[in-house]
Amino acid sequence: MTAADAVPIVFVHGTRFSAGQWSMQIAALRDEFPVVAVDLPGHGERSAQPWSLSAATEIIAAAVDSLDRGPALVVGHSLGGYASLEFARRCPEHLRGLILAGASASTRGLWTAPYRWVARQVPRMSADRLARWNDRLLRRLYPREVVEATIRSGYAFHTLPAAWGEVLGRFDAGAMRHVKGPVLILNGEKDTLFRAGEADFARAHPHARVELIPRARHLANFDDPDAFTDAVRRFARQLPAVG
Numbered sequence: 001m002t003a004a005d006a007v008p009i010v011f012v013h014g015t016r017f018s019a020g021q022w023s024m025q026i027a028a029l030r031d032e033f034p035v036v037a038v039d040l041p042g043h044g045e046r047s048a049q050p051w052s053l054s055a056a057t058e059i060i061a062a063a064v065d066s067l068d069r070g071p072a073l074v075v076g077h078s079l080g081g082y083a084s085l086e087f088a089r090r091c092p093e094h095l096r097g098l099i100l101a102g103a104s105a106s107t108r109g110l111w112t113a114p115y116r117w118v119a120r121q122v123p124r125m126s127a128d129r130l131a132r133w134n135d136r137l138l139r140r141l142y143p144r145e146v147v148e149a150t151i152r153s154g155y156a157f158h159t160l161p162a163a164w165g166e167v168l169g170r171f172d173a174g175a176m177r178h179v180k181g182p183v184l185i186l187n188g189e190k191d192t193l194f195r196a197g198e199a200d201f202a203r204a205h206p207h208a209r210v211e212l213i214p215r216a217r218h219l220a221n222f223d224d225p226d227a228f229t230d231a232v233r234r235f236a237r238q239l240p241a242v243g
Helices: 019-029 053-067 079-090 110-124 127-141 144-153 157-167 173-178 198-203 225-238
Strands: 009-012 035-038 072-077 095-101 183-188 208-213
Touching: 009 019, 009 053, 009 079, 019 035, 019 072, 019 144, 019 225, 035 053, 053 072, 053 079, 072 079, 072 225, 079 095, 079 157, 079 173, 095 225, 110 157, 127 144, 127 157, 173 198, 183 198, 183 225, 198 208, 208 225
Parallel strands: 009 035, 009 072, 072 095, 095 183, 183 208
Antiparallel strands: none
């Protein structure tokens, strides 16, 4: 692959985080690929923007356009994975391939009840207290260089109820039929909840495969940044050229 052929890559973060979630991947890939990470509505530098999936898809599309290299590989984690599925449905001409990370579980059914309960409780808690708890947790679990950009960007707890409220009840494996390009379902081996439907998601698309990152959990790109980045790099290199 020459520099002119390099696939543009757009990274989409998960619940409460921001573009900073992808600092390790951006640093490792930017010499080979045009790369950018977005802040979804209500997150990061867009903290004041109201959440909606419609606005999320517009932000992802604008990021693809900003790279000016045609359709992109979109990498979405958790909430960002479901937003990327919606983007694939609404903007198929902007998509060359999709990586779903921690986003291959149906958001329908009774199992979502605890998440609806959490979404109702979050506004009742102090945002400062939640932020301090998250800072301590991330620093205890991961090296500073992996999470410092995420911590510095802050957290979007105020957006969680609206974001989860729109995503819960909306997505299942049937969403894969809207994806016009190859799909990598990239999960942490120990993320048993959010990889619960990975086989169904993979079967629902003719060009989808599953890859697991050993010993990693839901935040697989934090648990093993090198393995996650390598999976993205290999998948990007295998995508067909535009046209």
